[in-house]
Amino acid sequence: MSARSWPVAAWAQGYRRSLLVPDSIGALTAWALIVPECVAYAQIAGVPVQNAFYAAPVALIAYALFGTSKFLIVGATSAAAVLSNATVAGLSTDPQKIAVLSAALALIAGAVLIVAGLARLGFLADFLAEPALIGFLFGMALTIAVRQLAKIVGYSSGDGNFFARLWHLLAHIGRWSAATVAVGVVALAVLLLLERFIPKLPAALVVLAAGIVVSAAAKLDSHGVEIVGKIPRAIPTPSWPDLPWHDWVTLAGGAVGVALVVFAESFSISSGFARASGDTVDASREMTAMGAANAAVGLFRGFAVSGSASRSAAAKGAGGASPMVSVVAAVVVLLTGAFLTPLFTDLPEPVLGAIVVVAIRSFFNVGEMRRYWRQDRPSFAIAATALIGVLLFDLLPGLLLAVALSLALFIGAASRPRVSKLGRLPGANVFGDIDEREALTPTPGMLAARPDAALFFGNATRVTSQITAFAAEGDPRPKVVVLDLGSSYHLGVPVLDELDELRQDLAKAGTELWLARVRAAVRPQLLDSALGTALGPDRMFDSVSLAADAFNRRDEDGS
Numbered sequence: 001m002s003a004r005s006w007p008v009a010a011w012a013q014g015y016r017r018s019l020l021v022p023d024s025i026g027a028l029t030a031w032a033l034i035v036p037e038c039v040a041y042a043q044i045a046g047v048p049v050q051n052a053f054y055a056a057p058v059a060l061i062a063y064a065l066f067g068t069s070k071f072l073i074v075g076a077t078s079a080a081a082v083l084s085n086a087t088v089a090g091l092s093t094d095p096q097k098i099a100v101l102s103a104a105l106a107l108i109a110g111a112v113l114i115v116a117g118l119a120r121l122g123f124l125a126d127f128l129a130e131p132a133l134i135g136f137l138f139g140m141a142l143t144i145a146v147r148q149l150a151k152i153v154g155y156s157s158g159d160g161n162f163f164a165r166l167w168h169l170l171a172h173i174g175r176w177s178a179a180t181v182a183v184g185v186v187a188l189a190v191l192l193l194l195e196r197f198i199p200k201l202p203a204a205l206v207v208l209a210a211g212i213v214v215s216a217a218a219k220l221d222s223h224g225v226e227i228v229g230k231i232p233r234a235i236p237t238p239s240w241p242d243l244p245w246h247d248w249v250t251l252a253g254g255a256v257g258v259a260l261v262v263f264a265e266s267f268s269i270s271s272g273f274a275r276a277s278g279d280t281v282d283a284s285r286e287m288t289a290m291g292a293a294n295a296a297v298g299l300f301r302g303f304a305v306s307g308s309a310s311r312s313a314a315a316k317g318a319g320g321a322s323p324m325v326s327v328v329a330a331v332v333v334l335l336t337g338a339f340l341t342p343l344f345t346d347l348p349e350p351v352l353g354a355i356v357v358v359a360i361r362s363f364f365n366v367g368e369m370r371r372y373w374r375q376d377r378p379s380f381a382i383a384a385t386a387l388i389g390v391l392l393f394d395l396l397p398g399l400l401l402a403v404a405l406s407l408a409l410f411i412g413a414a415s416r417p418r419v420s421k422l423g424r425l426p427g428a429n430v431f432g433d434i435d436e437r438e439a440l441t442p443t444p445g446m447l448a449a450r451p452d453a454a455l456f457f458g459n460a461t462r463v464t465s466q467i468t469a470f471a472a473e474g475d476p477r478p479k480v481v482v483l484d485l486g487s488s489y490h491l492g493v494p495v496l497d498e499l500d501e502l503r504q505d506l507a508k509a510g511t512e513l514w515l516a517r518v519r520a521a522v523r524p525q526l527l528d529s530a531l532g533t534a535l536g537p538d539r540m541f542d543s544v545s546l547a548a549d550a551f552n553r554r555d556e557d558g559s
Helices: 007-013 017-045 049-066 078-091 095-118 121-127 130-153 162-171 178-197 203-218 245-277 283-299 309-317 324-344 349-359 366-375 377-393 395-414 460-473 493-508 523-527 530-535 544-557
Strands: 073-075 306-308 419-424 431-433 446-451 480-484 512-516
Touching: 007 049, 017 049, 017 073, 017 078, 017 203, 017 309, 017 324, 017 349, 049 073, 049 095, 049 283, 049 324, 073 309, 073 324, 078 095, 078 245, 095 121, 095 245, 095 283, 121 283, 130 162, 130 178, 130 245, 130 309, 130 349, 130 366, 130 377, 130 395, 162 377, 178 203, 178 349, 203 309, 203 349, 245 283, 245 306, 245 309, 245 395, 306 309, 309 349, 366 377, 377 395, 419 460, 419 544, 431 544, 446 460, 446 544, 460 480, 460 493, 480 493, 480 544, 493 512, 493 530, 512 530, 512 544, 523 530
Parallel strands: 446 480, 480 512
Antiparallel strands: 073 306, 419 431, 419 446
16 A cells, blocks of 8 residues: 555645644544543443543544544544443453453454455445434434433433433432533533634633633532542553453454444444535545554553544534544643643533533434425435434444344335336437336337346346236237346346246247347356357347347348
8 A cells, every 4th residue: 555545645745734723623622522531431341541541542543544534533432332341241350351351352343344444345334324324323412412411410311221311310300410500501501602603712622621710719529510530640552462362252253243333333423524514435444444443442452442423523613624633632632641631630520511412413413304204204214213223222223223224225225126118219219218208109019128227136036027017018918028238237147047037938928038238247147047048149139229120120021
């Protein structure tokens, strides 16, 4: 791989100095979220807090080197932390062993993603339909919001899915901390007002700094307001996970699941930002980038990382517009882990919660859901199912449900292609769908049909059944059926067998099968099949019009 082919070369060579200030502000905003969230996600993953600080700067740098999104911020997330803990928790109860297992899990998942990315398997992301993606992101934002709401009201949201957590909060409204609610509401109001009236000001950073100052001066913790508290210092150093071979093998299956979820979650976020800003992201390189980030944190005693919706949105909202945000954030996080963790001791939890809620509000895509409802009810159903799936089953199964819905949508559409009846434009050798243009007329005695999708084992039977039905409906019955295969660039053995059965069924009723627009890549395999042997090259034509001309000549000759 040449230096110029690296994603970092593409953005670094054209980087404008004018972006450094907004990128630095975006990085500081992301940093303000990364540091306290490292504490929370390390606890979720079941590893010491310092392990999150080992991983954070390494993940940021790795993604900046290999990623293709301008806005994605990579690091510890709730989804990745939960999945990591679920995978390793059954293997040991020793916190130190769990930390080593978590690092090994990230390393294996990273290797899986790197191999998949180099094999150009990013096309798998194309099967994540946009309605499913919209629904997943909406549900993810609501799930994050209800967890942050617990910080804003000063009472635990409990366990379970979105609805269980929300009900737990509402059922215990009398136990909410008045002082915490006041701090959270003021923080929300100031954030929204600053964004509305002074959009160029880094609202999240201003509110965070003000929150720390006010908290220290007024001793908010003595009034019942939770603060982040002491964060241990940590400097990342490389360390190979020292595990016996059987532990590596045991982790392999779970690592594949981690790799799938990490990529799907990250790509859904990066592609969402790309669409909103008119950019593009390369799915295969995103696979490689997420693989590099996870492999790197695995080598620095971290745990699985993914793209963060809240941090990415916060950095972008503060002005960040390039991967330099990740580079600057990595430097600041590294310095923080080494020297500056005491600065965050007095940070109020409700302020942190307010910053996250405001940062993710762009994912509450009500307008798009309304558009689906008005214009495309099936897409609305898919989006709503993905959304509800996330709310009912949490992020990980909800994401898998979104992927499953996308695959079902693809398979359903691919397995039900429309078969068009073709007619000729009078005075020209042009054939088209007779249902779309009234001027097109069918050739008497000949049925020309075209499947409006590539044939494969999942739709061949449906297509041949439609063609058989068209032939049976003909009055009089057509002497020849010309099948246009121009949409098919590959015909496997099952499809060729199905077409041969069509030939035989038509022949029983006195109708011949001819083929038109057989692609060059398909022709050798076709000629070597039973179908090709039965038809011969004389019944294969470069176009439907040539087939029609041959039929008319034969019909005129009476043969």
